[in-house]
Amino acid sequence: MTVSDTASYPPGRIPRSLVLEHRIIRRLFAIAPLCALTACATTSPAQSELAELKAEVRAMRETQARLEKRLERVELHASVSQSRAAAPAAAAAKEASAPASPAAPASSGYSTPELAVVKLKPRNEPAPPLPTRVAVVEPAPDDMEMFISPSPEEDAAPAMAAVSDPKEDEAATAVLDAEFEQAVAALRTGNVEGGVTRLRAFAEQNPRHPRADNALYFSGLGQMGLKDHAAAAQSFERLIASYPAGDAVLDGMLRLAECRLRLNQKDDARALYTRILTQFPGTAAATQAEQRLASLSH
Structure with a gap:
């Protein structure tokens, strides 16, 4: 089964065995270049064969990269589908639990007391008297020199x-x-x-x-x-x-x-x-x- 087969499944319903299979394929693709390089080193092929092997390795890497991208898209699509499916359920659960929330304080043994609204009016009392008397101090004769009017x-x-x-x-x-x-x-x-x-x-x-x-x-x-x-x-x-x-x-x-x-x-x-x-x-x-x-x- 290939990655393209995941399109036949509905969103959020991809079997776990298929995901494991994809992971094994990715690991095999990662090991394949190393095996190819090891085989080339041990058999000492000709220059043309080495070039062909390198081309094959590049093709395998490109194929692996494409498969990884497709797999990432599939996983992203599955996670989005799961979140969309879970959102209505969470909303329904919240609505179901909403009426029971006012009774929660009663279960803990505490109740909200009813407080009466009291409006305060300012007092119509006069302001306290302030002392306005100031002691008069005669200036010193030396200071009066500064205020002597000119002739x-x-x-x-x-x-x-x-x-x-x-x-x-x-x-x-x-x-x-x-x-x-x-x-x-x-x-x-x-x-x-x-x-x-x-x-x-x-x-x-x-x-x-x-x-x-x-x-x-x-x-x-x-x-x-x-x-x-x-x-x-x-x-x-x-x-x-x-x-x-x-x-x-x-x-x-x-x-x-x-x-x-x-x-x-x-x-x-x-x-x-x-x-x-x-x-x-x-x-x-x-x-x-x-x-x-x-x-x-x-």
Whole structure:
């Protein structure tokens, strides 16, 4: 019986003996090439006979491959047929067992309790009162310096600047910047007195200039270089009072504390260092103030 005979059987009804027969045939086909090669090696045939044997082996291999493919198709067809035949039976069994499923929990000794549906309504209660009273704390006098309103003359200055010519303003700004740089250069080149004089005049004549606070700071440094710590303290005090939001205020406070120490006013110096620590924590100036406070305590 050959593989083609399986077509006469209905799907899923191939006899087991036929399957075993097919497997034996596949094994014989697998052994046949080895036997042919062994026979060729032992009898030492001629070259033509060897070629014929090789051709026969190739033909047998091709035949074996075709048979294997056909057998795989037959087995696949049989498995598909079996699965299709088993699907209705499984569905029928599932339907038959479905009505008995609700009674399963009762057999285990447990039953589902009947729960009543309760709707909750939100309470119509007023919200708890929140404390709205806040203690009023008066600001420190030092902090009030930042909120002091400018004088009428200072208020009128921006209005006058608004109606001026932009080109003239740029030219005037360039001239003032050059004057400031020349005054600072005088300090650096050794003309300390001349540089201090020019810087103080610059700050007095141009109080709204962006570098007015820097002019006061550098003039104070020059006065410290001239050992005039009292005048330097006045320059730094003016810087702190007039430009509390300037970029030179922290350095000015440190320098003012140094002047207080030079003038034997340790309590005032200590108060300045404490003020820096309180108002500007985490800054480099606060770190220096902390170190100098520690040195004063020894």
